[in-house]
Amino acid sequence: MGKVTGFKEYGRELPPKRAPQERINDYKEFTGCFTEDKLNHQAARCMNCGIPFCHSGCPLGNVIPEFNDAVYKENWEEAYSILTSTNNFPEFTGRICPAPCEAACVLGINKPPVTIEEIEKHIIEIAFSKGLVNAKAPLIRSGKTVAVIGSGPAGLAAAAQLNKAGHLVTVFERDDKPGGLLRFGIPDFKLEKWVIERRVTLMEEEGIQFKCNTEVGKDIHADEILRNFDAVVLAGGSTIPRNLPAPGRELKGVYFAMEFLKQQNKRVSNIEFKEEPIWATDKDVIVIGGGDTGSDCVGTSNRHGAKSVTQFELMPKPPASRTESMPWPTYPMLLKTSTSHEEGCERNWGINTKEFLGDAEGNLRALKVVDVEWETDVFGRPVKFKEVEGSERELPAQLVLLAMGFVHPQREGLLEQLGTEFDARGNVKAAEGAYQTNVHKVFAAGDMRRGQSLVVWAISEGREAARRVDQFLNGSTALESKDAES
Numbered sequence: 001m002g003k004v005t006g007f008k009e010y011g012r013e014l015p016p017k018r019a020p021q022e023r024i025n026d027y028k029e030f031t032g033c034f035t036e037d038k039l040n041h042q043a044a045r046c047m048n049c050g051i052p053f054c055h056s057g058c059p060l061g062n063v064i065p066e067f068n069d070a071v072y073k074e075n076w077e078e079a080y081s082i083l084t085s086t087n088n089f090p091e092f093t094g095r096i097c098p099a100p101c102e103a104a105c106v107l108g109i110n111k112p113p114v115t116i117e118e119i120e121k122h123i124i125e126i127a128f129s130k131g132l133v134n135a136k137a138p139l140i141r142s143g144k145t146v147a148v149i150g151s152g153p154a155g156l157a158a159a160a161q162l163n164k165a166g167h168l169v170t171v172f173e174r175d176d177k178p179g180g181l182l183r184f185g186i187p188d189f190k191l192e193k194w195v196i197e198r199r200v201t202l203m204e205e206e207g208i209q210f211k212c213n214t215e216v217g218k219d220i221h222a223d224e225i226l227r228n229f230d231a232v233v234l235a236g237g238s239t240i241p242r243n244l245p246a247p248g249r250e251l252k253g254v255y256f257a258m259e260f261l262k263q264q265n266k267r268v269s270n271i272e273f274k275e276e277p278i279w280a281t282d283k284d285v286i287v288i289g290g291g292d293t294g295s296d297c298v299g300t301s302n303r304h305g306a307k308s309v310t311q312f313e314l315m316p317k318p319p320a321s322r323t324e325s326m327p328w329p330t331y332p333m334l335l336k337t338s339t340s341h342e343e344g345c346e347r348n349w350g351i352n353t354k355e356f357l358g359d360a361e362g363n364l365r366a367l368k369v370v371d372v373e374w375e376t377d378v379f380g381r382p383v384k385f386k387e388v389e390g391s392e393r394e395l396p397a398q399l400v401l402l403a404m405g406f407v408h409p410q411r412e413g414l415l416e417q418l419g420t421e422f423d424a425r426g427n428v429k430a431a432e433g434a435y436q437t438n439v440h441k442v443f444a445a446g447d448m449r450r451g452q453s454l455v456v457w458a459i460s461e462g463r464e465a466a467r468r469v470d471q472f473l474n475g476s477t478a479l480e481s482k483d484a485e486s
């Protein structure tokens with residue numbers, strides 16, 4: 001532990017951000033860097049407590065007090081080595097993770113937690129700037145081949161680990177470029193795409209092959225993949241969005257969030273698309289859904305120059321801070337207002353959409369909505385809602401973006417051809433810890449297996465699934481696991 005009294009001397013600080021009114025004029029990231037002093041002080045706040053709950057709060061099992069200590073001592077090689085022993089892509093999680101580790105930080109019991117996510121980003125960026133991050137191709141090849149289907153964070157992590165174990169890995173991706181939702185879901189203002197390019201280039205130098213514009217199940221039959229590879233990792237994500245089948249859903253102006261976000265990500269990267277362009281410019285925009293996807297729609301609509309941006313959430317407003325009914329460790333998502341909300345957005349909680357209303361040309365003009373009241377169970381959790389009498393009203397809207405989550409992976413094509421079983425929620429069935437599907441030599445990881453989740457979980461699943469594949473191919477594995485005993 002670097003500085004015993006650090007947590008008493010220094011308060012939590014975050015790096016400076018560009019002002020909302022300035023940053024909505026472009027799509028670039030807007031969070032700056034710490035000065036050397038500030039970074040040192042923030043790392044010194046880590047108490048290295050006896051039981052570091054941050055380890056288990058992090059789905060990757062990041063060894064947080066140890067890397068904080070190395071940062072405090074400015075030992076960048078050590079910090080980088082500790083961080084990357086559990087996380088292949090800290091440059092992604094350091095930018096966009098909701099940081100469940102911070103919610104579990106013991107300092108958070110009575111003070112703001114350590115700024116773990118930002119420290120992580122600084123370690124990896126400093127490591128890149130000091131030339132510490134280099135391609136490391138395996139010294140010995142196993143002669144075994146693995147197909148990874150899908151190049152989101154789960155597929156990338158599985159590919160990196162399996163390549164490290166010496167197998168020849170080919171990643172198939174149906175989109176124009178690798179990255180999955182990192183590339184085509186999450187906007188550049190949260191994660192600029194050169195960050196993905198930089199990593200993919202390293203992975204290629206390490207010997208991983210990427211085959212983009214190739215949908216397995218359409219461009220290549222799944223049987224061909226089974227014939228040509230010794231093992232397969234399914235990492236195709238959870239891509240079917242939840243719909244809102246209210247009257248008027250077919251009106252022009254009602255879209256799924258990903259239709260809108262994917263176009264904008266392609267525009268920023270100068271990638272052509274054939275779909276009709278969706279613009280929020282000068283429109284009253286209503287985003288239905290209060291999660292990450294919804295707030296990315298808010299930030300993008302503001303950058304388009306929307307007339308107004310409103311976000312609806314069916315659920316009641318969560319507590320703004322820790323309360324008696326929600327003691328430490330806190331669930332991070334409840335407390336977080338995204339940076340997009342700082343840029344201008346009205347947020348309405350406990351509101352339900354009853355109808356999309358159109359004009360004579362079939363264009364959306366308004367939403368019919370109603371307030372709802374929630375009944376709670378003995379733990380205070382909302383379980384059932386009823387409409388508030390007399391609260392029904394019309395709200396003007398020329399663009400509605402449905403951001404209500406994803407229900408399961410796409411079944412047609414790949415999964416039907418393979419004959420994979422599904423769990424009760426409709427995701428690919430493969431027990432956590434084993435990652436093996438019902439199909440011989442086929443494994444699954446990430447949102448395709450666990451349902452829509454987080455980047456940090458996708459990386460964690462990709463890593464753990466890679467261990468199981470390596471064991472399957474070799475009989476044993478030397479790849480690291482977050483669970484020491486497994």
Ligand code: FAD
Binds near residue numbers: 173182261445452
């Ligand atoms: P994905 O990232 O979905 O990647 C799957 C890939 O597989 C895709 O590229 C797809 O094209 C490809 N594919 C599918 N089928 C085939 C096939 N048959 N052949 C070839 N390729 C195929 N999480 C966070 O932690 N922080 C955030 O800020 C955050 N923001 C988000 C914002 C949005 C708009 C969305 C939608 C999600 C967000 N998430 C966020 C969630 C996070 O992005 C996902 O949990 C994560 O990307 C899942 O990773 P994955 O690798 O399992 O799947």
